[in-house]
Amino acid sequence: MHINSNVTHGLFRALPVLLLAALIMLWAPRSWALSIFACEPEYASLARELAPDATIFSATTALQDPHQVQARPSLIAKMRRADLVVCAGADLEIGWLPMLQMKANNPKVRDGQLGMFYASDQVQNLDQLANVDRTMGDVHAQGNPHIQFSPQRVAAVASALAARLAELDPANKGEYLSHLEAFQTRWDVAVPKWEAMAAPLNGKKVIAYHTSFRYLFDWLGMEQVGDLEPKPGLAPTSAHLATLLDRTAQGDVMVVVYTGYQDSRGAKWLAERADLPLVMLPFAPGAEGVEDLFDLYEQVIQGLLSVQGGTR
Ligand SMILES: [Zn+2]
Numbered sequence: 044m045h046i047n048s049n050v051t052h053g054l055f056r057a058l059p060v061l062l063l064a065a066l067i068m069l070w071a072p073r074s075w076a077l078s079i080f081a082c083e084p085e086y087a088s089l090a091r092e093l094a095p096d097a098t099i100f101s102a103t104t105a106l107q108d109p110h111q112v113q114a115r116p117s118l119i120a121k122m123r124r125a126d127l128v129v130c131a132g133a134d135l136e137i138g139w140l141p142m143l144q145m146k147a148n149n150p151k152v153r154d155g156q157l158g159m160f161y162a163s164d165q166v167q168n169l170d171q172l173a174n175v176d177r178t179m180g181d182v183h184a185q186g187n188p189h190i191q192f193s194p195q196r197v198a199a200v201a202s203a204l205a206a207r208l209a210e211l212d213p214a215n216k217g218e219y220l221s222h223l224e225a226f227q228t229r230w231d232v233a234v235p236k237w238e239a240m241a242a243p244l245n246g247k248k249v250i251a252y253h254t255s256f257r258y259l260f261d262w263l264g265m266e267q268v269g270d271l272e273p274k275p276g277l278a279p280t281s282a283h284l285a286t287l288l289d290r291t292a293q294g295d296v297m298v299v300v301y302t303g304y305q306d307s308r309g310a311k312w313l314a315e316r317a318d319l320p321l322v323m324l325p326f327a328p329g330a331e332g333v334e335d336l337f338d339l340y341e342q343v344i345q346g347l348l349s350v351q352g353g354t355r
Contacts, residue, residue, distance in 0.1 A: 077098070077211065077212055079094065079098065079100070079125065079127045080129070082101075082131060082136050083101065083102070083131055083135075083191075083327060084328045086130065086131070088327075088339075089200065089201055092201070092335070092336075093201065093204055093205050093219055094219060094222065095222065102118055104327075105304075105325060106304050109135055109136065110181070110276070111138060111139075122143055122147035122149060122152065123148065124149075125152050125158065126151060126152075126212075127152070127159075127160060127207070127211060129160045130162070132162055132185075133161070133185040134185050135163075135188035157210055160204060160207050162188075162190060163186070163188050165199055165200050166196040166200060168188060168190065169257060170257065171184070171185060171186035172186075180272075183254070187257045189254065189257060190258055191258075191339070192256060192258040192262065193258035193262060194234045196258070201223060202227075205223035237344055244347050244348065247266075247347075248296050249268070249296065249300050250269035250287055250296055250299050250319075251267050252301040252302065253272050254275070255305075256302075263347075265347075268290060269287045269291075271287070271313070278306055279309030284309055284313055288316050292317075296317070297351065298322055299313055299317075300322055301323055303330055322347065322349070323346075324347070325339060325346075327339065330342075
């Protein structure tokens with residue numbers, strides 16, 4: 044027995060070092076988890092699909108207006124620590140993001156840096172305007188940035204975001220790409236299923252609030268024939284509501300639509316007067332019963348289908 048005692052003794056002394064080395068090797072790839080700051084919950088959701096090990100924070104919830112956000116100290120602190128900021132872009136966050144970037148003073152997430160990712164830069168947005176003046180209200184001149192309801196655009200943004208993650212964190216490139224593949228596989232199965240489910244909505248007309256669901260209606264072949272906002276960013280006035288009520292007299296409007304953060308009073312007034320169903324659709328993951336983008340699509344379609352029988 045004693046012949047091995049030196050070896051055993053040496054091994055015993057080396058054991059903590061070996062263990063430590065093994066632990067470091069085991070933990071090294073994960074010890075540096077990317078910190079991702081999303082401007083809106085849909086991008087936090089997408090980031091979670093592609094980088095489940097990252098620390099992900101969303102600046103807004105599904106019940107918050109992403110156009111209007113306070114540059115609070117807590118948001119500044121989160122952005123200061125971020126490796127990557129993911130936002131809709133196309134000026135959706137023009138009222139708060141530049142201020143946040145300035146105050147956070149994080150060189151990694153300045154515009155033009157690898158750590159600043161705008162979804163709208165990856166796709167072609169609908170409704171880009173060549174000439175804009177102040178009388179038009181708070182219009183989205185660079186096109187509609189609410190692209191979370193365009194399945195093709197979401198897929199394109201997912202690819203670009205995975206590529207960006209791989210560029211920022213090359214050690215885990217394989218991980219990001221395999222998560223992207225898994226997401227795309229599920230997405231490619233879900234989209235035709237949703238389209239089949241939504242077939243009865245094709246050709247239906249709606250009155251909605253803002254251009255929030257522009258891409259949803261575009262995708263499903265629906266038409267928004269009236270906007271509760273007289274001008275983008277303005278609450279409905281009684282004169283404007285009266286005009287919309289006149290429009291409903293044509294008898295072809297299926298439903299009045301709004302979302303959680305929008306003022307429901309005008310929508311309710313119109314629906315009651317016009318004897319139309321009113322539906323509140325979730326705008327982003329994090330709304331009640333909406334865990335991720337898949338739930339979001341499922342619920343908006345179900346929401347519209349639930350009132351579809353109300354068409355006159
Ligand atoms: Zn908007």
